[in-house]
Amino acid sequence: MNWITNFVRPKIKAFMGKTDIPENLWHKCPSCEQMLFAKDLEENLHICRHCGHHKRLSGKQRLETLLDKGSVSRFSLPKVPLDPLKFKDSKKYIDRLKDAKQKTGGEDALIIAEGKINELPVIVAIFDFDFMGGSMGPAVGEGFIFAARLAKQRKTPFICVSSSGGARMQEGILSLMQMARTTAAICELKEENIPYIVLLADPTTGGVSASLAMLGDIAISEPRAEICFTGARVIQETIRGTLPEGFQRAEYLLDHGMIDLIVSRHELKNEISKILRILFHK
Amino acid sequence: MTILLDFEEPIKALETKILELKTLDSGSNMNITSEITKLEAKCQAQLVSIYSNLTPWQKVQIARHPERPQFLDYIKELVTDFTPLSGDRVFGEDPAIIGGLGVFRGIPCMIMGHQKGTDMESRKHHSFGMAKPEGYRKAVRLMDLADRFSLPIITLVDTAGAYPGIEAEERGQAEAIARSIQKCLEVSVPFISVIIGEGGSGGAIALAVANKVFMLENSVYSVISPEGCASILWKSRNNAKEAATALKLSAQDLFDLKIIDAIIKEPLGGAHRSKISTISFVGDEIEKNLRTLMKQNGETLLKTRREKFYQMGSL
Numbered sequence: 001m002n003w004i005t006n007f008v009r010p011k012i013k014a015f016m017g018k019t020d021i022p023e024n025l026w027h028k029c030p031s032c033e034q035m036l037f038a039k040d041l042e043e044n045l046h047i048c049r050h051c052g053h054h055k056r057l058s059g060k061q062r063l064e065t066l067l068d069k070g071s072v073s074r075f076s077l078p079k080v081p082l083d084p085l086k087f088k089d090s091k092k093y094i095d096r097l098k099d100a101k102q103k104t105g106g107e108d109a110l111i112i113a114e115g116k117i118n119e120l121p122v123i124v125a126i127f128d129f130d131f132m133g134g135s136m137g138p139a140v141g142e143g144f145i146f147a148a149r150l151a152k153q154r155k156t157p158f159i160c161v162s163s164s165g166g167a168r169m170q171e172g173i174l175s176l177m178q179m180a181r182t183t184a185a186i187c188e189l190k191e192e193n194i195p196y197i198v199l200l201a202d203p204t205t206g207g208v209s210a211s212l213a214m215l216g217d218i219a220i221s222e223p224r225a226e227i228c229f230t231g232a233r234v235i236q237e238t239i240r241g242t243l244p245e246g247f248q249r250a251e252y253l254l255d256h257g258m259i260d261l262i263v264s265r266h267e268l269k270n271e272i273s274k275i276l277r278i279l280f281h282k
Numbered sequence: 283m284t285i286l287l288d289f290e291e292p293i294k295a296l297e298t299k300i301l302e303l304k305t306l307d308s309g310s311n312m313n314i315t316s317e318i319t320k321l322e323a324k325c326q327a328q329l330v331s332i333y334s335n336l337t338p339w340q341k342v343q344i345a346r347h348p349e350r351p352q353f354l355d356y357i358k359e360l361v362t363d364f365t366p367l368s369g370d371r372v373f374g375e376d377p378a379i380i381g382g383l384g385v386f387r388g389i390p391c392m393i394m395g396h397q398k399g400t401d402m403e404s405r406k407h408h409s410f411g412m413a414k415p416e417g418y419r420k421a422v423r424l425m426d427l428a429d430r431f432s433l434p435i436i437t438l439v440d441t442a443g444a445y446p447g448i449e450a451e452e453r454g455q456a457e458a459i460a461r462s463i464q465k466c467l468e469v470s471v472p473f474i475s476v477i478i479g480e481g482g483s484g485g486a487i488a489l490a491v492a493n494k495v496f497m498l499e500n501s502v503y504s505v506i507s508p509e510g511c512a513s514i515l516w517k518s519r520n521n522a523k524e525a526a527t528a529l530k531l532s533a534q535d536l537f538d539l540k541i542i543d544a545i546i547k548e549p550l551g552g553a554h555r556s557k558i559s560t561i562s563f564v565g566d567e568i569e570k571n572l573r574t575l576m577k578q579n580g581e582t583l584l585k586t587r588r589e590k591f592y593q594m595g596s597l
């Protein structure tokens with residue numbers, strides 16, 4: 001806590017009346033710790049003006065910042081069986097799902113839509129990290145397959161923005177199977193030469209990185225995004241040694257030949273549309 | 283004598299007694315012989331009662347049993363002219379996955395799988411069956427070779443998971459697993475997978491996207507280890523038992539969820555008590571299915587393999 005959240009916000013609240021002050025009026029940059037005015041941050045695509053830190057976007061924010069204004073139309077996710085394992089830990093999975101839906105307003109951890117990037121039509125599948133850590137279960141897998149098939153049908157480039165902790169534990173083996181299912185859909189796109197571009201956003205890990213996220217024709221990431229299979233904490237516990245500087249960040253993956261390029265969020269649309277134009281000889 | 287798991291305690295006294303009597307006399311004393319027969323029957327009954335009521339966590343322990351038959355045991359019993367092929371041609375050779383050409387019951391094929399190792403030295407050599415990127419890239423290379431020469435692919439899965447370490451991440455563990463899954467979905471030859479022990483997450487499915495997937499009765503196949511799941515959702519590894527139940531990772535669970543095609547029975551007391559018969563049961567199931575699949579053309583094999591996975595878990 002700092003003086004602004006402790007002092008200024010309550011004062012403003014008292015002044016304005018508590019109803020219409022958004023909780024996140026001020027935001028502290030997790031990288032340089034500067035205070036940023038939420039509205040400024042939003043206008044700057046959630047990049048810190050002081051240090052360039054790319055704040056993690058919600059699925060909805062990603063959709064808004066990636067596609068041209070007014071071009072977006074969303075699809076609802078195909079229906080899948082609800083809580084097939086009747087999973088329960090300290091809390092019932094079905095309740096966790098309800099909470100996540102309420103919190104994000106989404107159906108599950110994936111948003112699928114069609115729209116345009118600098119006038120070029122695309123189909124997108126965007127992971128929402130705010131929905132149970134962007135974890136992939138049958139709903140996400142099914143949504144991804146639906147979107148990929150639509151892209152194949154319409155011969156429209158398919159863009160996936162991954163941001164996920166991996167496969168969703170609460171749907172057990174069915175979640176693991178999504179790695180194979182989504183990959184099958186990608187195989188179909190490749191056979192038709194439909195471009196499949198992946199933006200590996202912070203964080204892309206586990207079963208999502210070890211399937212759909214690492215199979216892009218072009219792999220793009222944003223500065224400092226975390227990308228890995230096994231998380232740093234688990235590796236640390238296993239090896240009990242120190243991890244290299246910048247381990248599992250986008251720059252590290254670029255150095256090791258695992259992604260094509262790192263692009264600032266400001267340049268993302270231009271970069272993607274440039275690539276698509278060249279691929280389509282336009 | 284086999285290494286006993288904690289829930290097998292009731293058998294211990296009986297087995298010790300039988301062994302004692304056997305060393306005392308080798309068949310000439312009728313009294314002792316009949317006593318041995320009685321004790322063996324009792325032991326057998328005890329095994330039946332334990333093994334017909336296994337909890338998911340107990341199955342995890344059986345699946346990890348150090349004396350459970352491993353890939354190389356299967357090769358020895360089922361494959362002739364086995365010719366191991368090494369290396370990914372990019373970085374190195376990973377003994378956590380062994381693969382090569384061979385003849386399985388008269389059928390030339392490509393066979394590969396995880397090898398965990400049998401003593402401390404070999405476990406280290408095989409990284410406990412936890413493969414690094416070069417292991418999965420070797421698998422891709424061998425699947426590709428099989429595809430080009432129309433050889434059926436058989437994979438035997440037995441891994442706690444992909445290797446969790448700096449060098450594996452550095453060389454692209456995620457990408458290597460993803461490509462291996464992709465290659466499984468691109469080959470036009472008959473493809474059969476058997477989970478013979480542990481099917482640990484991404485490291486397992488990387489070799490198991492097959493036309494037919496089978497599990498040995500006491501093997502497990504899961505999105506995450508029970509310990510890993512417990513430490514995240516229960517905040518303590520001590521809840522692994524609960525996690526094992528919640529995850530539905532047993533062969534029966536996976537069969538009910540229509541993820542696997544069949545369960546291969548294990549002899550009484552688990553695969554580790556009767557290696558040879560376990561291996562021949564697995565061989566029989568593979569052979570039966572392989573001969574059926576070999577009648578289909580490449581296009582059908584590829585299409586039905588993808589379709590099989592598309593169907594999983596849908597409404």
Ligand SMILES: [Zn+2]
Pocket residue numbers: 029030031032033034048049050051052053
């Ligand atoms: Zn900053």
